[in-house]
Amino acid sequence: MDLDPALAALRPLGGFFVLRTAADPAGAAGGPGAGRPPTLAETYAGAAPDALTARVAVVADRLRTAEPRVAASIAQQGLAARLWSAALGCAVLYGRTPDLDPRLLRWDPHASAPDDLCLTELRPLPGDAAALAATVLHGHLAPLAKALRDRYGSAPGLLWGNAGSALAAAARALESWARAHGRTDAAERTRALTDGLFAHPLLRTTGARTGGAFRRRSCCLYYRVPGGGVCGDCCFTRPPRSSPRAASG
Structure with missing residues (x-):
């Protein structure tokens, strides 16, 4: 099945899976007061330095946290979830995935979650695990991790744990939708692709998988958010009293 210009097959899967394209009437609208929305390539490389800072600030404000490293972690996990969802959804439903080259993806760092992305071309x-790894892991999450480490001192183990957690969540949502709609082929393809991705060296040690469940080996720091707690896949069973820097690295 060829990719259609609007990637319409993703729409029934929910907001995290939807990827706007240049074929959408909305185009690539920017955020409040924005001119040309930055590309993710510009964001990662620092050519649009305010974009990453703005996104972390937006997340910090919504979470009511004064800790930039906490907001940076949650912001990164949200973007990872969007990228995995769109890529995996296309690979499963179309058998192909669009080239998500960061130079082709524009985003609105001021938008509400899920992060607003628009593919310009x-x-x-191919829709196999190798293409997904090249597109998402190497094309996005590696340069994003470097940018967050350089700017916020984010621990590598935390960031790759976020990547694994986001992938597991996207796979669960997609497989659940597939089974609910009698698409056993899509459910099986989701599981096979996810298995292949978690065999990648960057994800292999991020957590333990049992069926569709995932228990990560790091902490995203959400428990440090006012009113927050531990996530369902956290390495902790209860919020720790001390700093999680060692556990999240």
């Missing part, structure tokens, strides 16, 4: 790629 549709270039089909």
Whole structure:
């Protein structure tokens, strides 16, 4: 099945899976007061330095946290979830995935979650685990992790744990939708692709998987948010009293 210009097959899966394209009437609208929305490539490289800072600030404000490293972690996990969802959804439903080159993806760092992304050009790629890893892991999450480490001192183990957690969550949502709609083929393809991705060296040690469940080996720091607690896949069973820096690294 060829990728359609609007990636319409993703829409029934929910907001985290939807990826706007240049074929959408909305186009690539920017945020409040924005001109041309920055690309993710510009964001990661620091060519649009205010974009990453703005996104972390937006997340910090919504979570009511005064700790930038906490907001940076949650912001990164949200973007990872969006990228995994769109890529995995296309690979499962189309058998192809669009080229998500960071130079082709514009975003609004001021938008409400899920992060607003627009693909400016549709270039089909294979829909296998290797292509997904190249597109999402190496194309986005590695340069994003470097930018967050440089700017906020984010621990590598935390960031890759977030990547694994986001992938597991996207896979669970997609497999649940597939089974609810009698798409056993899609459910099986989701599981196979997810298995292949978690075999990648960057994700292999991020957590333990049992069926669709995932228990990560790091903490995203959400428990440090006012009123927050531990997530369902956290390495902690209760909020720790001390700083999680060692556990999240």
